[in-house]
Amino acid sequence: MDLSGKSTPLSVFLLGEGQSSLASRKEMIVGGKRATLRLFDAHCHLQDPRISALAPHVIQSAVEAGVVRFAVNGVSEKDWHIVKQMGEQYSSVIPCFGLHPWYVMERSPLWLQSMKVLFATTPFAAVGEIGLDKGSHGKNIDFSEQVDVFQQQLLLAKELERPISIHCVRAFGEILQIIQRNGPFTSGVILHSFMGSAEMVPEFIKLGCYFSFSGFLTSMKSNKAKKILKSVPIDRILFESDAPDALPKCCPDFSLLYTLDSTMLHGHQHVIGSADIDFNQQRKVLNHPANIQIVLKYVATLLEISEEELAEASYRNTMQLFSFPGSKVIGEI
Numbered sequence: 001m002d003l004s005g006k007s008t009p010l011s012v013f014l015l016g017e018g019q020s021s022l023a024s025r026k027e028m029i030v031g032g033k034r035a036t037l038r039l040f041d042a043h044c045h046l047q048d049p050r051i052s053a054l055a056p057h058v059i060q061s062a063v064e065a066g067v068v069r070f071a072v073n074g075v076s077e078k079d080w081h082i083v084k085q086m087g088e089q090y091s092s093v094i095p096c097f098g099l100h101p102w103y104v105m106e107r108s109p110l111w112l113q114s115m116k117v118l119f120a121t122t123p124f125a126a127v128g129e130i131g132l133d134k135g136s137h138g139k140n141i142d143f144s145e146q147v148d149v150f151q152q153q154l155l156l157a158k159e160l161e162r163p164i165s166i167h168c169v170r171a172f173g174e175i176l177q178i179i180q181r182n183g184p185f186t187s188g189v190i191l192h193s194f195m196g197s198a199e200m201v202p203e204f205i206k207l208g209c210y211f212s213f214s215g216f217l218t219s220m221k222s223n224k225a226k227k228i229l230k231s232v233p234i235d236r237i238l239f240e241s242d243a244p245d246a247l248p249k250c251c252p253d254f255s256l257l258y259t260l261d262s263t264m265l266h267g268h269q270h271v272i273g274s275a276d277i278d279f280n281q282q283r284k285v286l287n288h289p290a291n292i293q294i295v296l297k298y299v300a301t302l303l304e305i306s307e308e309e310l311a312e313a314s315y316r317n318t319m320q321l322f323s324f325p326g327s328k329v330i331g332e333i
């Protein structure tokens with residue numbers, strides 16, 4: 001279903017204050033089938049300044065919807081302390097520390113040292129978001145600096161035996177070579193928001209990689225998305241929101257989309273019927289971790305397997321991956 005031709009403003013469809021009471025929302029969510037599916041958000045940014053003030057509401061509403069764990073990825077020295085705090089405050093949050101390729105030029109001379117201190121004081125933390133980017137944003141950032149910072153973090157992850165969340169835009173060849181050269185990474189590697197080629201999947205599997213799918217997959221041509229998905233064994237599939245980004249674009253037969261907007265800062269949450277959304281407006285709308293259920297549904301349809309089977313497998317995969325020594329979730333599966 002392509003709704004991109006619609007032009008009605010999004011605000012028309014936001015539920016009014018009186019209509020979006022917690023009680024009615026709960027009924028819609030908990031009473032429905034989706035509450036029975038347990039999911040792990042393998043990569044998100046609840047510390048992002050656009051939504052950090054909403055984190056308590058976001059976590060509570062996601063948990064009510066069945067998304068019960070969150071790997072919260074830091075991106076620069078500026079947000080690591082918030083990620084650490086969230087990891088300490090919420091049992092459902094796995095904190096991850098990383099220097100994202102977009103922020104490598106802003107790093108301080110002591111960045112690696114600061115990161116090592118954080119890991120020493122946060123034994124339940126993983127590594128991410130790190131990576132390489134040659135896309136429209138990343139191409140303006142010195143690539144050799146990106147590689148240098150990426151490699152140093154990979155080696156730290158290897159030494160600490162922690163899983164790693166990798167961002168890759170148009171640099172899969174380089175990522176593959178660097179992982180090959182510096183590996184093995186026995187604690188696992190997540191290729192986050194994976195949109196790489198199906199042909200490269202077997203090579204990455206040999207290196208212990210997992211493939212995490214986000215709402216971005218829904219903006220790809222479905223036959224291309226299907227080809228990628230079919231190349232990934234079910235025991236390597238993860239789901240993520242990448243919230244507040246990667247709002248799912250569309251998928252067959254989904255009825256509720258969780259969104260975040262500035263009005264939530266005043267304590268309101270909007271649940272919007274998907275059919276009412278103008279996707280030109282939607283680009284400005286922030287994503288919510290509960291929407292990984294929409295991605296799950298889309299992927300299950302393309303793979304022609306049940307949502308239940310896929311939810312269970314992806315939850316198990318993510319739990320296994322994050323069950324490193326010192327982790328909060330160790331021994332839970």
Ligand SMILES: [Zn+2]
Nearest residue numbers: 043073129242
């Ligand atoms: Zn991310």
